[in-house]
Amino acid sequence: MNRFLLDAALDAWSVLLPVACAGCGADDRGLCDGCRRSLEPLPRVLLLADGTAVTSALRYEGTVRRAILGFKEQGRTDVASALARPLAIAISAAVDGRVELVTAPSRRASFRRRGYDPVAVLVRKTGFGATARVLAAPVVASQQKSLGRQDRELNLAGSMRATTRLNGRRFVIVDDVLTTGATITEAARALREAGAEVVAAATLADTPKRFGDSRTGPK
C-alpha cells in the first residue's frame, strides 16, 4: 500500500471506530482533553555514551506511556497526530543545518505483526518529510526471542548496516522511546561507519528511571 493510501486508511479508521481515550480509557475518541494536555512537550537533551545528543520530548510514564503503547501495540493509530506534535518539537531541536532524518530499521517480525512501522508513521505526520532508507534491519537470532526488551537492545551492537556509502551526508536519528540508548547508538555506529555525520538524535519520550539522574538539563 502506498503511503497516501495508508494515511487515508488510518484516518478513516479513526473516524469509523468510536473508542475509549488511549490515555485514560474515558469515553472519547483518540485522546481526551486532559490526556492531550499531558502530551505537552518538555524537551530535554540526554547524552549517550558515544557522545550522541538525544532531544527527547516527553517522559515515558503514565498517560504518555499508555498513549505510546496504544499506538504501537494496540493499533491506536487515531493518536498518531497527538504524538507527532511533541516528536516534531524534539526533531526541530535536534536539527542543525541541512540534515536528513533516519529511523532505526524495524525488525521484520515486528513490522509483519503490526503491518506498519510506528516511528515512520509518526515522522510522516510531523511534516519533516520522509525518512532516508539507508539502514538495513538488524538480523535477530532466534534464541533472542526469549530475551527481554532491554537485553534485546543490548544485543543490537554490530547488527545494523548502511545499505550504501553515505559520505558527506548528515543525519538526525529519530526513534520513539529512548530506553537503554542501544538502538540509537547502533544506528549511529552504522551511519558513521558508512561515512555519514550523525548530528544528533530525537525521540518522542525517554524512560525517566533510566535517565532521571542525567547530568544534562532541558535545552
Ligand SMILES: [Zn+2]
Ligand atoms: Zn484521557
